[in-house]
Amino acid sequence: MSKRCCDHCHLEYDESILLKDLSFGQSPKYFCCKGCQGVYHLLKSEGLDSFYAKMGDTTLEPPTDAREDSGTFDLDGFISKYVKKCDGLSEIYLVIEGIHCSACVWLNEKVLSKKEGIVEVVINHTNSKAKVVWDMQTIKLSQIIETIRSIGYNAYPYDPSIQEDRANAVRKEYYAKLLVGVFATMNIMWIAIAQYEGYFSGMRQDIKNILNFAEFVLATPVLFYTGSVYFKGAYFALKNRFVSMDVLVASGASLAYAFSVYAMLSKNAEVYFDSVAMIVTFVFAGKYLEVLGRKKAVDVMDSFSSTMPLEATLVKGYEKVLVPVESLHVDDILEVKAGEQVVVDGEIISAEGFFDTSKLSGESKPIYKSVGDKILSGYISLDSVLRYKALSDFSSSTFSKIVSLLSTSMDKKPFIEKMANTISGYFSLVVLGLALLTFIGWFIGFGSFEKALIVAISVIVIACPCALGLATPVATVVGIGSAVKQGILFKEASFLETMAKCDTLILDKTGTITQGKPTVLFSQYFDGFEPSLLYALVANSTHPISKGVALYMRENFNNEIKNISLESVKSIDSRGVEARYKGARLLGGNLKLMQSSGVVFEEEVVSEDMTLFFFAINAKLVAVFGLQDSLRDGAKETIEALKKMGLDIVMLTGDILHVAQDIAQKVGIKRFEYSLLPSDKAEYIDKLRDDGKKIVMVGDGINDVLALSKSEVAIAMGSGTDVAVNVSDVVIGGDSFFALYEAFFISKKVYRIIRENIAFSVVYNTIMIPLAMFGFIMPLFAALSMSLSSLVVVVNSMRIGSIRKIKKG
Amino acid sequence: MDVWVVAMMLGVSILLGALGLVGLLWGLKNGQFDDREKFLNGTSFDSEEALNDAISMEKKKDKILEEKRKTGYRPPD
Structure with a gap:
């Protein structure tokens, strides 16, 4: 049978199952489903079919029909939450799902801009976020979203936090400042080369004046535009009565600048504009890198609360009504459907089913709850419709509590004091004091104001924060760079130093040490096993176990799997799936399902540490699979x-004792705590910190977020949830566990280099400052030694880049 | 070498460089580099049609705002 691409989504299928459409002249078009066909017809009739030429070889996801009702988008509560009004027009930010290529962006923008009432559409390709401005009286929000859906994409709103906008604005501003700084510094450098050269071979004073003036023109914006952050920082520091690195940089750079202006005008001394520009730009580059990765606390809150439903189904007698979650009371009867989230804590009063509790406990294994059991807000019903009685109102429900706990703990994140900052504080004070002493000494001793000023300034210039100021930033920049090569992202440079000082590592189990996805570990087949049938059956279920089996089937029977459509597929509450195929009854699920359907077992299959999945055809068992969550690669090593x-090393988990024990033993962890709720994990960390421990926490799920925000350094595995990634300080990309070791290794190494750099600059200063104080330092020598000292620091820091890699295996 | 030659050369080259810098900063402020992908792919979809779309959209906005002013519409807040 020949393969052919669907004319809309470009995915490849067997020609036999494609829909043939002859409505476009002689050459027939083929579609994989009605959805694709519908979109194709729509685009053709709108004259937008140039989309297909634009999209090239990209494939799309076929549009799905089943969507929740778009009517909810017009509810007042929804609009007041997401829509911003400005001069009579409404503005909303949407996330558009299904954008694969720039043609998708083009198509969405085009279709929306054609709609009456929509006046502005900007879609960001990189993050699929769209800003839409429209007139509420001409077109409704639901119509806009329907339009996007009609062309095969889906859109849902998100709350653009002001914080995020502000962070972006700051980032932009810093980038602009850095550009100015780099531009001016580079230009000053080549002018400076001419000046140094002229110092040796002689240069006419008039030409020197011009070079000085050019440097002055270039250095001024660097100091006052790029360097404005230091002045602000210094101002705040002095206002709060402490001396920071900013004070030293600001005073050093501006004094050197003032001295250079004086030298330029009086024409009897060397200018230091190049040092001014260098110091400001280099230290600024370090600051910029920090701003780039700055955390967005509000963003975290947003992604957290956006997973919270806005409305709940309230059951009143025989009626069901949708009410806003805020208006729920204790003892209300609520209904939750499959796939929906439980909104308040409650007790089940009818039906039974499996719940995905991963938001709270992080465990991938769904738990079974039946009448009388307590369920918590944040649980997601997987397979059944249940009714439950509210035991709390919305604001006191578990999930809301976690959100509010999180928002408070986020502001109180512990920080270890930075070594360089403490030293530089004292250092700046000492240098400024010495400069003042020098000035007074020379002024009284020799009575010359000018000479005293030049010497005093040369003390500051010599001691200028170059070496000390660069000690930390250069080392951390190199450290961050080599970490990125290993797939480790440090969000702030300072975390390298902080991490090196931590002594306790806390690991979450599911998703961190293990992969969080159950995989098939053993399988047993009996007569009559048909891979295609099983695959078709499990592909119909979104249960993690079914997904695990489906994955296993794809990996092992890919060639044998044929496309089969089953009839009357239904998922049996909390037990498995059932379907019919040509009269045969297919059953897939747990032991309970098999027993209740009278499946004959030829031998007993029991397993303690594995979840079993059975597959039966016509009440005859044909296959058994044992699934278990497997360890990440290299976890043990x-x-x-x-x-x-x-x-x-401590392992914390929400899982039960024997699973925790098993995993801890496998990876060689002695201390572990089990059956913990998110708040318990956070408390555990608090307790350790009270004992004086400094903690690195590694986690991946929403359930770890609270604990992550409590620890000194939070590390998220890259495959974790967005929230965990947002709240953490270090993100480890990919699935490799080795990267965790490398992150520690790099941080320790950076910390050592920083100490070396600081030690060097302290030694340098104790030798050079006395010399400068007694007026022995010639201008050229001052400039050269300063450059040399920075060079030593930079070269020393480069050594970080050459780390040896951990031996794998 | 004449002083003025040096001065002019320095001045002109720094000025030219500064012009480029100002252009870059202007683009940055305008949000032209906010979306890297779109920026790179922008050339392939840049056409007269796109320009027309942008203009018609602006006209649409003006018209709606104009109508609102005429009908004395006040935003609810």
Whole structure:
């Protein structure tokens, strides 16, 4: 049978199952489904079919029909939450699902801009976020979203936090400042080369004046535009009565600048504009990198609360009404459908089913709850419609509590004091004091104001924060760079230093040490097993176990799987799936399902640490699969290596004792705590911190977020939830566990280099400052030694880049 | 070498560089680099049609605002 691409989504299928459409002249078009056909017809009739030429070889997802009712988008509560009004027009931010290529962006923008009433559409390709401005009286929000859906995409709103906008604005501003700084510094450098050269070979004073003036013109914006952050920082520091690095940079750079202006005008000394520009720009580059990764606390809150439903189904007698969650009371009877989230804590009063509790406990294994059991807000019903009685109102429900706990703990994140900052504080004070002493000494001793000023300034210029100021930023920049090569992202440079000082490592189990996805570990087949049938059956279910089996089937029977459509597929509450195929009855699920359907077992199959999945055809067992959550690659070796580094390792999990024990044993962790709720994990961390421990926490799920925000350094595995990634300080990309070891290794190394750099600059200063104070330093020598000292720091820091990699295996 | 030659060369080259910098900063402020992908792919979809669309959209906005002013519409807040 020949393969052919669907003319809309470009996915490849067997020609036999494609829909043939002859309505476009002689050459027939083929579609994989009605959805694709519908979109194709629509685009053709709107004259937008140039989309297909634009999209090239990209494939799309076929549009799905089943969507929740778009009517909810017109509810007042919804509009007041997401829509912003400005001069009579409404503005909303949407996330558009299904954008694959720039042609998709083009198509969406085009279709929306054609609609009456929509006046502005900007879609960001990189993050699929769209800003739409429209007139509420001409077109409704639901119509806009329907339009997007009609062409095969889906859209849902998101709350653009002001915080995010502000963070972006700051980032832009810093980028502009950095550009100015780099531009001016680069230009000053080549002018400076001419000046140094002229110092040796001689240069006419008039030409020198011009070079000085050019440097002055270039250095001025660097100091006052790029360097404005230091002045602000210094102002705040002095106002709050402490001396910071900013004070030193600001005073050093502006004094050197003032001296250079004086030298330029008086024509009897060397100018230091190049040092001014260098110091400001280099230290600024470090600051810019920090701003780039700055955390967005409000963003986290947004992604958290956006998973919270706005409305709940309230059951009143025989009636069901949708009410806003805020208006729920204790003892209300509520209904939750499959796939929906429980909104308030409650007790089940009818039906039974499996719940996905991963938001709270992080466990992938769904738990079974029946009448009389307590369920918590944040649970998601997987397979059945249940009614439950509210035991709390919305604001006191577990999930809301976690959200509010999180928002408070986010502001109180512990920070270890930075070594460079503390030292530089004292250092700046000492240098400024010495400069003042020098000035007074020379003024009294020799009575010359000018000479005293030049010497005093040369003390500051010599001691200028170059080496000390660069000690930390250069080392961390190199450290961050080499971390990125290993797939580790440090959101702020300072976390490298903080991490090196931590002594306790806390690991979450599910999704961190293990993969969080159950995989098939053993399988057993009996007569009559048909892979295609099983695959078709499990592909119909979204249950993690079914997904695990489906994945296993694809990996092992890919060639044998044929496309089969089953009849009357139904998922049996909390037990499995059932379907019919040509009269045969297919059953897939747990032991309970098999027993209740009278499936004959030829031998007993029991397993303690694995979840079993049975597959039966016509009440005859044909296959058994054992599934287990597997360890991440290299978990054991990495933990071994981390232990050798001297870290205390603790595992925290929401899972039950024997699973926790099993995993802890496998990876060699001695201390572990089990059956913990998110708040318990956070409390555990608080307790450790009270004992004086400094903690690195590694987690991945929403359930870890609270604990992550409590620890000194929070690390998220990259495959984790957005919330965890947002709240954490370090993100480890990919699935490799080795990266965790590398992150520690790099941070320790950076910390050592920083100490070396600081030690060097302290030694340098203790030798050079006395010399400068007694007026022995010639202008050229001052400039050269300063450059040399920075060079030593930079070269020393470069050594971080050459880390050896951990031996794998 | 004449002082003025040096001055002019320095001045002109710094000025030219500064012009480029100002252009870059202007683009940055305008949000032209906010979306990297779109920026890179922008050339393939840039056409007269796109320009017309942008203009018609602006006209649509003006018209709606104009009507609102005429009918004495006040935003509810």
